Amino acid sequence: xxxxxxxxxxxxxxxxxxxxxxxxxxxxxxxxxxxxxxxxxxxxxxxxxxxxxxxxxxxxxxxxxxxxxxxxxxxxxxxxxxxxxxxxxxxxxxxxxxxxxxxxxxxxxxxxxxxxxxxxxxxxxxxxxxxxxxxxxxxxxxxxxxxxxxxxxxxxxxxxxxxxxxxxxxxxxxxxxxxxxxxxxxxxxxxxxxxxxxxxxxxxxx
Numbered sequence: 001x002x003x004x005x006x007x008x009x010x011x012x013x014x015x016x017x018x019x020x021x022x023x024x025x026x027x028x029x030x031x032x033x034x035x036x037x038x039x040x041x042x043x044x045x046x047x048x049x050x051x052x053x054x055x056x057x058x059x060x061x062x063x064x065x066x067x068x069x070x071x072x073x074x075x076x077x078x079x080x081x082x083x084x085x086x087x088x089x090x091x092x093x094x095x096x097x098x099x100x101x102x103x104x105x106x107x108x109x110x111x112x113x114x115x116x117x118x119x120x121x122x123x124x125x126x127x128x129x130x131x132x133x134x135x136x137x138x139x140x141x142x143x144x145x146x147x148x149x150x151x152x153x154x155x156x157x158x159x160x161x162x163x164x165x166x167x168x169x170x171x172x173x174x175x176x177x178x179x180x181x182x183x184x185x186x187x188x189x190x191x192x193x194x195x196x197x198x199x200x201x202x203x204x205x206x
Contacts, residue, residue: 020058022048028069028110036066036117036124063127070111070128077107081142084149093153094198100146101172101194108180116185143169150202159202168201 026047030039041062045052059065080103087096118125146169153159175197182188192200 018058019048019050019054023050023055023058023065024068024072027065028072031066031069031114031117036114037120039066041065063124066114066124067128067131070114073107073110076110077103077142079103081145084145088149088152089156089158093150093158093202094195096149097146097172097198097202098194100149101176101197104142104173104176105180105194108177109184112177112180112184116181139173143173145169146172163202171201172197 023044027039027044030043030047034043039062041052041055044065045055048054055065059068080100084096084100090096118128143166147165150159150163150165150168154161154163154165179190179192182190
């Protein structure tokens with residue numbers, strides 16, 4: 001069935017360059033246009049274009065491919081969050097959190113349609129949950145990173161002592177998701193930008 005050779009999930013196949021990136025990019029486009037439930041391997045193959053066999057060289061099945069689409073978008077969120085650890089005491093807490101919030105927004109804008117599709121696809125939802133648990137990832141990690149940064153800045157006197165770091169982290173994470181959800185799914189743009197959100201959570205900078 002898979003005429004383009006078996007492979008190791010990456011790398012080159014019999015001297016041919018890997019088509020993994022093309023397949024993920026095509027899947028990402030189709031998911032944004034149609035939603036995950038309507039994206040088949042046949043549609044993906046036609047969009048690349050490639051044979052359906054080429055898809056299975058790199059991915060175990062359709063769900064594995066859809067999870068890869070989510071993984072490809074993670075750096076948009078993870079890199080700015082991880083950089084917070086190196087920014088304690090530098091620039092301003094407001095500026096640093098704005099960068100993190102903008103990263104969260106870029107990630108949500110890329111994956112919100114697929115995340116909404118999880119509710120209607122039990123297998124995809126379960127596999128996604130298992131993937132998060134196995135790799136110790138998920139929203140709670142992002143909230144914890146935001147909270148740890150805010151707490152560290154509080155210790156330096158750069159964030160007001162009355163701010164609850166855990167609640168602040170949840171508010172930033174949840175508000176970004178809700179704003180993107182309303183804009184992309186409900187076609188309703190909510191007021192406020194990243195800086196206004198950060199100021200509302202931790203207050204104006206001195």
